[in-house]
Amino acid sequence: MRRDWIHPRNLQEALAVRAERGAVPLSGATDLLVRHRGVAGTFPTLDAPIVWIGHLEELTAVTAGAHELRIGAAAVYTDIAAHPRTPAILRQTIAELAAPAIRNVATVGGNIGNASPAADAVCTLYALDAEVELASVTASRRVAIAELITGPGRTTIGDDELITAVYLPLGQDEFWFYRKVGTRRANALSKLALAACGRLDGRRLADIGVALGAVAPTVVRSGDLERRMRGAAPEDIAAMRNELISGYLALVNPIDDQRSTRRYRLRVTENLLTELFDRRLPFSLEGSAEHRGSRSPQR
Amino acid sequence: MDNAISREVERVDARAKARGETAYLADRGFENRLYARVVRARVPRGTIVNRNTPALPPGYHYITAADVPTGGKNCVRMIKDDWLVFAEAEVRYYGEPIGLLVGPDRQALAGLLEQFEAAVEYREQEAAVNLEEALRCKGGPIHGEDNLFADLHTSKGDPERAFAEAARVIEREFHTGHQEHVYIEPQALVGTREDGKVTIYISTQCPFYVRKAVATTLGLAAEDVVIEQTPTGGGFGGKEHYPDVLATAVAIALTKIDRPIELILDRMEDLEFTSKRHPSRVRYRVGLDEADNIVALDVDMVLEAGAYESSSRVVLQRGMFSSNSVYEFPNVHVHGRAVATNNVPADAFRGFGAPQGLFAAEMLMSQVARELGVEDVELKQRYLLRQGSTTLTNGRIHEEVKLQEMLEHILNESDYRRKRREYGAGNGRGIGISLFKHGSAFTGNGEPEIIKGRVRIRKRADGRPELLVANVEIGQGVLTTFRKIVARVLDIPYTDVVYNNHNTAQVPDSGPTCASRSVAIVGYLLQQAAEKLKGRLQEPGEFEVEQGYEHPAHLHWDAETLTGDAYPAYSWGVNCVEVEVDPLTYEVTVTGVWTAYDIGRAIDEGVVRGQIVGGAIQGLGYAGLEKLQNSGGRFLQHTMADYCIPTSLDFPNVRYTLFDNPYQYGPFGAKGAGEVVFDGIAPAFGAAVQQALDREVAHVPLTPEYISELTDGTDSAFHAQRPARTADAEPATTAP
Numbered sequence A: 001m002r003r004d005w006i007h008p009r010n011l012q013e014a015l016a017v018r019a020e021r022g023a024v025p026l027s028g029a030t031d032l033l034v035r036h037r038g039v040a041g042t043f044p045t046l047d048a049p050i051v052w053i054g055h056l057e058e059l060t061a062v063t064a065g066a067h068e069l070r071i072g073a074a075a076v077y078t079d080i081a082a083h084p085r086t087p088a089i090l091r092q093t094i095a096e097l098a099a100p101a102i103r104n105v106a107t108v109g110g111n112i113g114n115a116s117p118a119a120d121a122v123c124t125l126y127a128l129d130a131e132v133e134l135a136s137v138t139a140s141r142r143v144a145i146a147e148l149i150t151g152p153g154r155t156t157i158g159d160d161e162l163i164t165a166v167y168l169p170l171g172q173d174e175f176w177f178y179r180k181v182g183t184r185r186a187n188a189l190s191k192l193a194l195a196a197c198g199r200l201d202g203r204r205l206a207d208i209g210v211a212l213g214a215v216a217p218t219v220v221r222s223g224d225l226e227r228r229m230r231g232a233a234p235e236d237i238a239a240m241r242n243e244l245i246s247g248y249l250a251l252v253n254p255i256d257d258q259r260s261t262r263r264y265r266l267r268v269t270e271n272l273l274t275e276l277f278d279r280r281l282p283f284s285l286e287g288s289a290e291h292r293g294s295r296s297p298q299r
Numbered sequence B: 001m002d003n004a005i006s007r008e009v010e011r012v013d014a015r016a017k018a019r020g021e022t023a024y025l026a027d028r029g030f031e032n033r034l035y036a037r038v039v040r041a042r043v044p045r046g047t048i049v050n051r052n053t054p055a056l057p058p059g060y061h062y063i064t065a066a067d068v069p070t071g072g073k074n075c076v077r078m079i080k081d082d083w084l085v086f087a088e089a090e091v092r093y094y095g096e097p098i099g100l101l102v103g104p105d106r107q108a109l110a111g112l113l114e115q116f117e118a119a120v121e122y123r124e125q126e127a128a129v130n131l132e133e134a135l136r137c138k139g140g141p142i143h144g145e146d147n148l149f150a151d152l153h154t155s156k157g158d159p160e161r162a163f164a165e166a167a168r169v170i171e172r173e174f175h176t177g178h179q180e181h182v183y184i185e186p187q188a189l190v191g192t193r194e195d196g197k198v199t200i201y202i203s204t205q206c207p208f209y210v211r212k213a214v215a216t217t218l219g220l221a222a223e224d225v226v227i228e229q230t231p232t233g234g235g236f237g238g239k240e241h242y243p244d245v246l247a248t249a250v251a252i253a254l255t256k257i258d259r260p261i262e263l264i265l266d267r268m269e270d271l272e273f274t275s276k277r278h279p280s281r282v283r284y285r286v287g288l289d290e291a292d293n294i295v296a297l298d299v300d301m302v303l304e305a306g307a308y309e310s311s312s313r314v315v316l317q318r319g320m321f322s323s324n325s326v327y328e329f330p331n332v333h334v335h336g337r338a339v340a341t342n343n344v345p346a347d348a349f350r351g352f353g354a355p356q357g358l359f360a361a362e363m364l365m366s367q368v369a370r371e372l373g374v375e376d377v378e379l380k381q382r383y384l385l386r387q388g389s390t391t392l393t394n395g396r397i398h399e400e401v402k403l404q405e406m407l408e409h410i411l412n413e414s415d416y417r418r419k420r421r422e423y424g425a426g427n428g429r430g431i432g433i434s435l436f437k438h439g440s441a442f443t444g445n446g447e448p449e450i451i452k453g454r455v456r457i458r459k460r461a462d463g464r465p466e467l468l469v470a471n472v473e474i475g476q477g478v479l480t481t482f483r484k485i486v487a488r489v490l491d492i493p494y495t496d497v498v499y500n501n502h503n504t505a506q507v508p509d510s511g512p513t514c515a516s517r518s519v520a521i522v523g524y525l526l527q528q529a530a531e532k533l534k535g536r537l538q539e540p541g542e543f544e545v546e547q548g549y550e551h552p553a554h555l556h557w558d559a560e561t562l563t564g565d566a567y568p569a570y571s572w573g574v575n576c577v578e579v580e581v582d583p584l585t586y587e588v589t590v591t592g593v594w595t596a597y598d599i600g601r602a603i604d605e606g607v608v609r610g611q612i613v614g615g616a617i618q619g620l621g622y623a624g625l626e627k628l629q630n631s632g633g634r635f636l637q638h639t640m641a642d643y644c645i646p647t648s649l650d651f652p653n654v655r656y657t658l659f660d661n662p663y664q665y666g667p668f669g670a671k672g673a674g675e676v677v678f679d680g681i682a683p684a685f686g687a688a689v690q691q692a693l694d695r696e697v698a699h700v701p702l703t704p705e706y707i708s709e710l711t712d713g714t715d716s717a718f719h720a721q722r723p724a725r726t727a728d729a730e731p732a733t734t735a736p
Helices: A011-021 A077-082 A088-095 A108-114 A120-127 A223-229 A234-251 A262-286 B014-018 B106-119 B131-135 B159-165 B207-218 B242-254 B267-273 B312-321 B354-372 B376-382 B403-414 B416-423 B446-451 B478-490 B518-533 B605-625 B681-693 B704-710
Strands: A024-026 A050-052 A062-064 A068-072 A131-135 A140-144 A149-151 A162-169 A175-182 A190-201 A204-213 B034-040 B046-050 B061-063 B097-103 B121-124 B148-156 B168-176 B188-194 B197-202 B225-229 B261-264 B280-288 B294-306 B331-340 B429-439 B454-459 B465-468 B543-548 B570-581 B588-598 B654-658
Touching: A011 A050, A011 A162, A024 A108, A077 A088, A088 A120, A088 A175, A088 A190, A108 A120, A108 A162, A120 A190, A120 A204, A175 A204, A175 A262, A190 A262, A204 A223, A204 A234, A204 A262, A223 A234, A234 A262, A262 B704, B034 B106, B034 B242, B034 B267, B061 B242, B097 B106, B097 B242, B131 B294, B131 B331, B148 B312, B159 B280, B159 B294, B159 B331, B168 B354, B188 B242, B197 B207, B197 B242, B207 B225, B207 B242, B242 B261, B280 B354, B294 B312, B294 B354, B312 B331, B312 B354, B354 B376, B354 B429, B354 B681, B376 B403, B376 B429, B403 B416, B403 B429, B403 B570, B403 B588, B403 B654, B416 B429, B416 B681, B429 B681, B454 B518, B465 B478, B465 B518, B478 B518, B518 B543, B570 B681, B588 B605, B588 B681, B605 B654, B605 B681, B681 B704
Parallel strands: A024 A050, B034 B261, B197 B225, B294 B331, B588 B654
Antiparallel strands: A062 A068, A068 A162, A131 A140, A131 A162, A175 A190, A190 A204, B034 B097, B046 B121, B061 B097, B148 B331, B168 B280, B188 B197, B188 B261, B280 B294, B429 B570, B454 B465, B454 B543, B570 B588
């Protein structure tokens, strides 16, 4: 074992090496070591020491309280999906995320810290109003995920802080719609994604979160547009659908890259928004319990 | 002859491979070995002004063109000698080798590689990175005066007159893209000296190609170079010639360094810099008479060859000879060109030009049918080749053609006619059919004039027969099928046949492992050799029997005019693909794949099933997923995350039916099966998508982005279409 790869006994020790040596946390390594890999037979090139955190029980537990679910930062996706209180939209997101071998080791904390605008679970966490807990040797704080992530690979995580948990309010997925458009059916990175979920109050929408992934430098969410939808009945959604769709399209700014094109991403984002506002959401508001949730077509 | 030989047996290599016990080159330790890394050019086109070669630490070596020994030659001998081992002054593509770093520590080599590549100064030139730019000679010609490595014509009948008299002419243009092989094991070799001879252990399809190339580069007699094939994790054509490129570089290093040298490409390096399938552009003119009969076909095929010729001339020929698919037209002219670009050289890839020609030809027929207002299957049936038909090279179809029977079977099995009618046009669902053929063995006079394959069987002292052939296992099953052929002649268990020698010093040159020729050609030589051994296994001692290739007397070929029998025999296929296109995302879901093949007779149905299923999935990847986009001479996709090949979730089970049709000159009646199973998938997929969109499809890969553009701003019925599964919100779900 290399001396700059540190194996702490508990979270306090991990936070200490984080503060003292600027160590970078490592658990599943599915992002970090891929990014820093060398060719076969060589070590990854990292300019900071590594602190292992995947074995720390303080960080791996998933626990449900009365109103919220606490997911440890080093909980792996397989375990998150298996927890009975995990929101259905997040379970569906995880089912379409990477491949089983990756889901067995990849962590939610790593996914957030990596701050990719194309990260599947991060998009859904935005829609679910997730808050991220950060700790340092001396303090702990909670911050909305949208406040934490500021750009591709950029966050407001302090030099002495580690992500310790993600909190999700429960009951936010009485209605949900998730659609990932990947490069293929499995083990695929996203070209774009839409996650929407909320609470219902009879025929009216009590609350909604709509998140668009991989179509801007960060996941796109609009407090303004969501406020306008609150309290809406199906006929209100129908009346607003044009401004909702154009409102969201004004917020996205996709790029041409090796996985897709700006043109395609814009058009499919528009199609998915149309599907959400013309069909999924009205059906849910009108419908019985069985019409509340929906997922990507069965593959 | 009965078809008992087709019964599936356990593949001899299956257990060790499934258990991970097979030792590939990277698993083998070579004592005292050094590692090598290829130093690559960082411009797509230009001249090296100054190498500014950095200093080397002790124990490290830098090998360049200057190290080619006297009497040798700085070239990779394939068909031409134009491909250089190491660039001298001129650089023709981004990533072209300019030297080889050799040393003991891989971490240190990685640092040196960065230093050496960054130090080189270039005078950059404007690059031509696609075939349109190359045809215009953008930046000046890369090769000769017109960038053409090959410029060929073949014709039949009197096409000029037929077009002059035609009542109408339909024109179309089709394109296909690059494709990467993605063999599981990357390119790998270890070069060393044994008993004073340059000896190379290598993952390859063609040990004797490597020997020829290395001997030429070093200026040695072929016998003074020894090549041993190691268990090879896939090839698909990517290990037909490309291993020569790396082996010659290591061979030059071996003249300076007296230690084993290991060169194994990293996956990303392999993906970015090894050879690819040729992209194509095919333009057609179809001449019709007053009654809408097709009376003439004019084909203009261009293949993008990349920076060096490699086998492009021959790939082009197979592409040209496939450009009328399985149809007989009285007047045909085909013009083929292979054009040089500043990209990695294109080379062999399963199908070898045929997939490009067949995609274009089958899409053409379906579009002509659309334009004439007839069902495409009905149109195609009017022109099917049959026994005695004249091919477009004025050769004959010598065998019985079972296409009609195969087509009927597929139409029934897939319920094609009902689906075709019910899906209508542009409703998001479609079903497509392709018909096609693939010539077994080398094109034209390749087998009798160039390869002249020979095999030997040794009767060992212990009474067991040992096969001495140059053909190798690359996952296609030849370790099993060759044993079965010989065992059946000798009436012994196939497991009693010994076949484990893949060393050029010990086996005769039975030719390369490619071109659907191993079973069809070499298998037949083994059958003939085994006949000579029949009844002699009980004789004392050790002796050998030999068999050389004899070209069937009824076959004729003129290589100058490209006329005659282009192939000894053909394997035939009919494919059907059914799709649904998502109206929200333009993603294509394949809902059915039905296939029928006449490969003569299957030597082993399990092995053939592996080829069929693998070929179909690889074909669907080519048709819908696998995209390499060139940007300034580099591919944008150079990781496995961005160059997406299919996973087991992408496509449904592949159904298949074999039509037994024994071939007189094949072992127990077998013809080739390795490539025909790839050839027809893309056009069947294309025809299905075409129906789903009610739009003409002109290129593969048929990505969701392309489909989105095809349906953009149109009045296609598809535009307003929502498939049944999104018509109702689905029930709240619990994740599986």
